[in-house]
Amino acid sequence: MTVDTARNRIRQGSAARFLPATDYDTVCRALGAVALLSLISLFLCGFGPPTIVDRDVGPTQRFTVGQLRQIQAARLPPPGVSAASVMVYDVDSGRELMEKAGRLPVSPASLAKLMTALLVIEQDKLSDPVTVQREDLVGGAVMGLRAGEELRVEELLRGLLIPSGNDAAMALARHHSGHVDEFVHNMNRRAGELGMHGTQFRNPNGFDAEGQRSSARDLMKLVTLLWEYPLFREIVGTAEMTVGGHQLQTTNRFLDSFPGVNGVKTGTTLQSGQSLIIGLERNGHQLFAVVLGSADRYHDMRAVLQAVQGNYSWVPLRMPDRPTALDRLFDEDGNRWFLYADGINVDPAALESGPFFDALLAGWERQELRVFRRLESPPSGLWASGMLVGVLEWRLGEGVIATQRLFVQ
Secondary structure, rough: HHHHHHHHHHHHHHHHHHOOHHHHHHHHHHHHHHHHHHHHHHHHHHOOOOOOOOOOOOOOOOHEEEHEEEEEEEEHOOOOOOOOEEEEEOOOOOOOEEEEEOOOOOOOHHHHHHHHHHHHHHOOOOOOOOOOOOOOOOOOOOOOOOOOOEEEHHHOOOOOOOOOHHHHHHHHHHHHHHHHHHHHHHHHHHHHOOOOOOOEEEOOOOOOOOEEOOOHHHHHHHHHHOOOOHHHHHHHHOOOEOOOEEEEEOOOOHHOOOOOEEEEEEEOOOOOOEEEEEEEOOEEOOOOOOOOOOOOOOHHHHHHHHHHHHHHHEEEEEOOOOOOHEEEEEEOOOOOOEEEEEEOOOOOOOOOOOOOOEEEEEEHHHEEEEEEEEEEEOOOOOOOOOOEEEEEEEEEEEEEEEEEEEEEE
């Protein structure tokens, strides 16, 4: 019964004799409300309870409670890790694989020397001679310099990064900027340019000082930038060497003891505790891991790396081996053409990295990996061998993680 029908019946029936004309609309509104409630009840009873969703499309993947717990656990350090901050970063995918208190401000200790190294490398005066002065000899971890001796900037850089020499840090800072205070100013200026907003330096060697702080996230930015310099990679990957008559021994015990480790540096003070950044190469892929404020950095780092390796693996992206609809097309005349794919493009600049690309995926992400083909017909309507005809899109969930160009064979 519609509202209009109800209105007519009320007016025509006996009820009209007892209701004032002004009450007709009130009665009709009441009947309309009853009808609406009846309709809602019908839907609830016939179709089940409503489902609450937070987006306008259904989920592409469902997890059990146990799987959700596994996902959450994989992104946090395993139990027993004492470090105040932890972060693991995959360079190729740009993903943070594990994180705990990544923005927590802590004393960086000798990891501050990474900024010292960056300024020296960027100045690019590696062959300049530097005469060591008495005020450079500040104690702590040292390269073993003596006042009056002369070394090149590159030699001091090795003494800075391999044995974490505080004396080398002071000599380099003075040579770079003329005065240590000016060098510290330059350190903070460069940190601001890099977006290291949680970082403040007070000296070039990392001695505990009021207000000196950094974070795992900021230090990760710094080390990934330094890694672009071959000289830096070579130095921090060196376990021992002799420079200018000084025997240098790395402070990074993981360099020879954990498979795949190819750098980077340690840091230790009473205020900061033990800290460590390492680089890890697996099948040509580079990872970085940071632990800060640890009671046992090597125990913590080993547990972190083992957890990451247990949860993530590299999955090759390539055309399927068996024939599929992806590797063929038909022209307007019904002729069949086969397609092949070239190198994977993995960043906005479309840099080609070879015939295959490995995606770092967790076990629960593999079922989300899909490949889609996008074709563009040639203006002439005619296909030809070697012609670019479109791209393959490799998608993880709702995002594109790589593209691959398609050509006619």
